[in-house]
Amino acid sequence: MNTFDAIMIAEGVEPATMDEQQAAWQHLIDTGVCWNLQGFFGRTAKYLIDEGICSPPPGWGQPTKQDMEQGA
Numbered sequence: 001m002n003t004f005d006a007i008m009i010a011e012g013v014e015p016a017t018m019d020e021q022q023a024a025w026q027h028l029i030d031t032g033v034c035w036n037l038q039g040f041f042g043r044t045a046k047y048l049i050d051e052g053i054c055s056p057p058p059g060w061g062q063p064t065k066q067d068m069e070q071g072a
Contacts, residue, residue: 001027010041026054 001023008014009024016024025048028034034045048054 003027003031003033007033007037010044022048022053029054029057032057 006024
């Protein structure tokens, strides 16, 4: 799946099955695109990850360099 198609499915512009919708969101999460689009995409991606519908991207939940420097 390409990013354009994934966005169109996620926005509901392109009809899709539930499996296609999940694959579209997973693509947006895996590529990191969802975090750079309007807030709806990031919030929905986080919800789908929290609910176990989509897998988190690599490093999700790991402390950042800033966290490490602050002793978190």
